[in-house]
Amino acid sequence: MTAVEIASAVRSGQKSARSAVEEYLEAIVQGDADIHAFNLVTAEQARIRADEIDAQVAAGNDPGPLAGVPVALKDNLCTRGVATTCSSRILEGWEPPYSATVVERLSEAGAVMVGKTNMDEFAMGSSTENSAFGPTRNPCDPSRVPGGSSGGSAAAVASGFAPFALGSDTGGSIRQPAALCGVVGVKPTYGLVSRYGLVAFASSLDQIGPFASTVTDAAAVLDVISGPDPQDSTSIGETQPSVSESLAEGVDGLRVGVLGELSGNGIAPDVAARLRAAVDALESAGARVAQASVPSAVYGLSAYYLIAPAEASSNLARYDGVRYGLRVDGASTPDMNTATRSAGFGDEVKRRIMIGTYALSAGYYDAYYGKAQKVRTLIINDFASVWEQFDLLVSPTSPTTAFSVGERTADPMAMYMSDVCTVPVNLTGQAAMSVPYGVGDDGLPVGVQILAPALGEPVMFRAAAVLEASR
Amino acid sequence: MGQQRITRAECAHVAALARLELTDEELDRFTGQLDELLDHVAEVEALDLGGLAPTMHALPIANLLRPDFRGEVLDRDEVLAQAPFAEGGQFRVPPVLGEAP
Numbered sequence: 001m002t003a004v005e006i007a008s009a010v011r012s013g014q015k016s017a018r019s020a021v022e023e024y025l026e027a028i029v030q031g032d033a034d035i036h037a038f039n040l041v042t043a044e045q046a047r048i049r050a051d052e053i054d055a056q057v058a059a060g061n062d063p064g065p066l067a068g069v070p071v072a073l074k075d076n077l078c079t080r081g082v083a084t085t086c087s088s089r090i091l092e093g094w095e096p097p098y099s100a101t102v103v104e105r106l107s108e109a110g111a112v113m114v115g116k117t118n119m120d121e122f123a124m125g126s127s128t129e130n131s132a133f134g135p136t137r138n139p140c141d142p143s144r145v146p147g148g149s150s151g152g153s154a155a156a157v158a159s160g161f162a163p164f165a166l167g168s169d170t171g172g173s174i175r176q177p178a179a180l181c182g183v184v185g186v187k188p189t190y191g192l193v194s195r196y197g198l199v200a201f202a203s204s205l206d207q208i209g210p211f212a213s214t215v216t217d218a219a220a221v222l223d224v225i226s227g228p229d230p231q232d233s234t235s236i237g238e239t240q241p242s243v244s245e246s247l248a249e250g251v252d253g254l255r256v257g258v259l260g261e262l263s264g265n266g267i268a269p270d271v272a273a274r275l276r277a278a279v280d281a282l283e284s285a286g287a288r289v290a291q292a293s294v295p296s297a298v299y300g301l302s303a304y305y306l307i308a309p310a311e312a313s314s315n316l317a318r319y320d321g322v323r324y325g326l327r328v329d330g331a332s333t334p335d336m337n338t339a340t341r342s343a344g345f346g347d348e349v350k351r352r353i354m355i356g357t358y359a360l361s362a363g364y365y366d367a368y369y370g371k372a373q374k375v376r377t378l379i380i381n382d383f384a385s386v387w388e389q390f391d392l393l394v395s396p397t398s399p400t401t402a403f404s405v406g407e408r409t410a411d412p413m414a415m416y417m418s419d420v421c422t423v424p425v426n427l428t429g430q431a432a433m434s435v436p437y438g439v440g441d442d443g444l445p446v447g448v449q450i451l452a453p454a455l456g457e458p459v460m461f462r463a464a465a466v467l468e469a470s471r
Numbered sequence: 472m473g474q475q476r477i478t479r480a481e482c483a484h485v486a487a488l489a490r491l492e493l494t495d496e497e498l499d500r501f502t503g504q505l506d507e508l509l510d511h512v513a514e515v516e517a518l519d520l521g522g523l524a525p526t527m528h529a530l531p532i533a534n535l536l537r538p539d540f541r542g543e544v545l546d547r548d549e550v551l552a553q554a555p556f557a558e559g560g561q562f563r564v565p566p567v568l569g570e571a572p
Contacts (some may be wrong), residue, residue: 096553098545322562323553329565358481413508
């Protein structure tokens with residue numbers, strides 16, 4: 001059953017929330033030893049919460065649009081009293097004293113958390129191999145990575161461990177694992193979803209979004225989690241139209257551009273073939289398709305790998321052994337800070353902190369960080385021109401299908417190239433999503449990325465629904 | 472790859488600024504990896520971006536401010552319970568300036 005179907009059955013009393021939760025907990029027990037999607041399974045809490053929802057239904061109250069639907073949460077979303085690790089030793093055992101706004105909203109809508117999912121440490125990575133607790137495997141082929149950094153959430157949905165999940169996307173961390181695992185993944189417009197309670201990686205790029213098996217489910221979840229939040233000063237102050245309501249409106253007459261800079265060089269032929277099939281499907285449904293060009297998008301990766309580490313080096317300064325998590329003793333506070341950080345952070349986090357510290361340091365700031373911020377402006381301007389001619393853009397989500405576990409861990413640059421199609425959207429704050437669209441030559445899922453201007457989610461979801469129906 | 476963009480000594484300096492202590496092996500490895508990344512991102516150096524303003528936030532959104540009233544705050548004991556070392560309602564740390572208190 002889809003999330004929407006479960007909620008409908010629970011609300012009408014045809015199915016108990018408890019039975020829905022038990023089915024998914026059983027799937028986790030049966031399958032997660034091989035996949036390692038979860039850092040923590042919150043079975044007992046889930047049962048208690050499910051029983052509460054069933055009691056509400058029995059009393060004639062509506063528990064909400066996601067009544068009794070199990071959800072898996074990326075382990076960088078704060079859950080009060082439930083360990084939140086970011087898959088890092090430095091936060092191991094930490095139990096946040098508050099919950100993220102998205103966690104509260106899901107709970108108010110009747111959803112039931114079944115666990116916290118594995119991720120690249122502090123969301124830094126593209127394969128979920130940079131976890132202090134070991135890698136997650138791709139459910140389609142356990143010798144492959146699930147993508148990352150939200151690989152645990154993508155794998156949980158693809159494995160049937162939860163009908164939907166939340167992740168975070170700073171440079172593609174929802175869309176790329178969604179593509180590699182064959183599920184729907186959405187990176188909403190910056191500010192549409194509150195970041196309060198999302199452990200910060202790069203604050204000007206981070207955004208929370210859903211994973212689901214169907215476009216309809218992803219829309220239902222986005223409608224629940226989006227909206228203004230006084231706790232996040234960057235959240236958009238006006239409530240936006242529901243994406244669910246307009247899902248079935250089709251793409252007749254929409255102008256769709258094939259984003260040349262992200263669809264040609266470096267894209268595997270089998271992935272490119274699936275994009276062409278998707279474009280044909282949109283055209284058959286009435287969209288007017290043409291080639292689109294965002295010349296500066298080719299600089300997205302370079303700008304991203306300066307801006308994101310710079311912001312991360314600042315955000316991660318808070319892990320100093322003073323207020324939470326790990327402390328390794330030292331003779332003085334600075335010694336303690338250094339000992340704690342050196343023991344608590346993994347290699348990739350250390351690398352990014354160092355890149356960021358370097359890019360922000362005296363003498364290099366203008367050449368690297370300052371320049372990258374100007375490139376960001378260039379990319380925003382180029383997209384602005386393209387949006388005068390197009391309603392939506394499409395590209396592959398990932399240049400390749402899922403790669404093998406261990407294939408890129410020794411070569412950070414090769415790993416960073418996994419994000420080439422996804423990072424421009426984070427730099428511009430726009431909306432984008434990945435929709436599964438068949439398989440490559442190796443039989444593994446291929447995702448098509450749909451890009452929309454800021455707050456273009458309703459139109460983006462219409463195209464996603466058309467693609468899904470044409471598969 | 473062109474000239475070396477970051478030396479081992481610079482890498483060690485950056486680590487110290489970031490309060491990270493690296494082993495010799497880590498320093499060797501990270502120096503090469505950072506150099507490769509800086510070589511890649513150097514493509515932005517060649518761009519003529521003179522007239523462009525830097526972007527700090529991608530979208531033209533204003534800060535969303537709440538009314539200036541005292542709201543709910545975190546419970547002190549609950550917060551301190553998560554600290555590695557708390558005492559007398561405060562976070563306890565080793566000497567900051569080198570002398571025992």
